[in-house]
Amino acid sequence: MYDGAATERWATEPDKRPGRTAFQRDRARVLHSASLRRLAGKTQVVTPGSSSQVWDASPRTRLTHSLECAQVGRELGAALGCDPDLVEAACLSHDMGHPPFGHNGEQALNDFAKDCGGFEGNAQSLRLLTRLEPKRFVPSAESGEMVSVGLNLTRAALDAATKYPWPRGAHPTDPGSVKFGVYEDDLPVFDWVRRGAPAHRKCFEAQVMDWSDDVAYSVHDFEDGLHAGHLDPNCLFAEPERQEIFAVAIGRYVPEDTSPDELSAALDRLLDEEWWPHGYDGSAVAQARLKDATSQLIGRFCLSAEGATRQAYGTGRLTRYAAELVVPREVRHECAVLKAVADRYVMQRDEQERLRADQRIVIAELADALTARAPEGLDPQFRALFTGAADDRARKRVIVDQIACFTDAAARSLHARLTAPRGHRP
Known part of the structure; x- marks a missing residue:
């Protein structure tokens, strides 16, 4: 069963619609989030529009995959006694942190972010859910300024969305693994989520x-x-x-x-x-x-x-x-x-490898261009975070966060604008 610790939120808040369960609220927040909507423009396996074939013009995206995963997970979880809304919320949110161009973009961003903690799509999902997705703001205990707590989901929902419950380099059996679930500066909320949980064990x-x-x-x-x-x-x-x-x-x-x-x-x-x-x-x-x-x-x-x-x-x-x-x-x-x-x-076709090579160039050049021009090119949310960042490491993380939020098309569009020869920029 689910006790008070499972339904607790990082920031306490009243329920505006009594009668809903805590996990129904979690599911609704994920469904209405901008991060979920953006998955419609992010590659799953084959990039939308990468072929002239009719079917290839509309392959599955990260969003359709997440919806299908949620349907499978909701029914399987319910059959085993889990709260179905809780499992569905986890399935819907598990890929939110994936950047443009799928795992290819993830690798390119990890290369760029190697000196500020690396990049991992699952760690980015936790960051979105607890920090970047603008839903709830609370006064900071240190400064009193308003800070984001993301969607402010329950402990159980955040735990259920955590596929790799350890930081970088702390894989329980393979320290060299590139898979991890939390960045260093998100450890406070991660430790709160994992309070009382067995080390390294997925719920x-x-x-x-x-x-x-x-x-x-x-x-x-x-x-x-x-x-x-x-x-x-x-x-x-x-x-x-x-x-x-x-x-x-x-x-x-x-x-x-x-x-x-x-x-x-x-x-x-x-x-x-x-x-x-x-x-x-x-x-x-x-x-x-x-x-x-x-x-x-x-x-x-x-x-x-x-x-x-x-x-x-x-x-x-x-x-x-x-x-x-x-x-x-x-x-x-x-x-x-x-x-x-x-x-x-599918993935090893020659044209896909050529496309992936081009995508890696787009991510690398876009990251360099944003670094040179920031805060120009950043959305208002990330511009403010960049301006308020404490050091170069934190500023670089803001640039990573911004790029990770882009759809495939948005990444290409901004790359074209920022890298065009001076005088040819739109």
């Missing part, structure tokens, strides 16, 4: 969010790749192609001690299902069959996790730190194979 709702994220993007990236014509379904039967897929999966999507035979068995299990979209040709009947296959896959992955978790913990409500989500090894392999297929045939 149950965050585990549900994390698996729902995996399920949604593995299934839908595969669907988009097939629908766009990037993937020939017959290649999944060809041994050389299969070995390439397994090589992509091992180390990136499954542990390095996973054998290719395990992944081969996982792929064969999927191919043997009567609903698998064999012979996909883009016709209306084939599209309907593909859509049914995505539903079957989501159901398969979620029901397997639900059943295995219930077998381990019984039929009671599972919340916070009372349980661990159990996903059978075989099911994780099936999910990983789908990720690897999308990686191999």
Whole structure:
């Protein structure tokens, strides 16, 4: 169950609409946030408009992925006894911190921010939720000036959205990992969120969010790749192609001690299902069959996790730190194979690599241009933060925060304006 500590907010505030639960308020705040809306203009896997094909003109974005993740997570969480509004709020907000150009932009920003704490999309999400998204302001205890507390979500909602509950360099098993969930200057609110939580352990709702994220993007990236014509379904039967897929999966999507035979068995299990979209040709009947296959896959992955978790913990409500989500090894392999297929045939296409190279240049040059001209080019919110920053490190973090908020199109537009030869700027 959820006690007073779970529903506590960093800044106490009255409920303007009595009768709502604390987690219904959290969900509403995330849904109405500008940060969520901006995800509509941010790359998920394929950049919108990067191809002349009709389907490629409207691939999934970070927003559509977040909505699909939220639908999966809400139902899976409810089936296991979690508060559905809490899990949905976590799923909706888990990708808010991702910058323009997807993981490619994330890597470019991390390079720029290496001397001010680095960049990580999940740490940026916490920063948005607790500091940058303008919703609640309170007097500072030190200066009395009004400071933002972001959306001021409950402790449980912030914890549920935290996929990596440790700062940079503190991964519990891999200190060199680039994954972390909080920047150094956000540690006070992170420590408040994690008060009483076991070190490095994700709460149950965050585990549900994390698996729902995996399920949604593995299934839908595969669907988009097939629908766009990037993937020939017959290649999944060809041994050389299969070995390439397994090589992509091992180390990136499954542990390095996973054998290719395990992944081969996982792929064969999927191919043997009567609903698998064999012979996909883009016709209306084939599209309907593909859509049914995505539903079957989501159901398969979620029901397997639900059943295995219930077998381990019984039929009671599972919340916070009372349980661990159990996903059978075989099911994780099936999910990983789908990720690897999308990686191999969608993300590794030659034109995508050329586009990613150009995107990295845009981020690097935009960061340098803003640094040279700031506060020119910054939105009013970030201009004020830049002017009030205590030192160069803090000012650089403001520039990172601004770039991370841009959509793909906004980043390109500002880059063109700031880097155009003098006299040619619009």
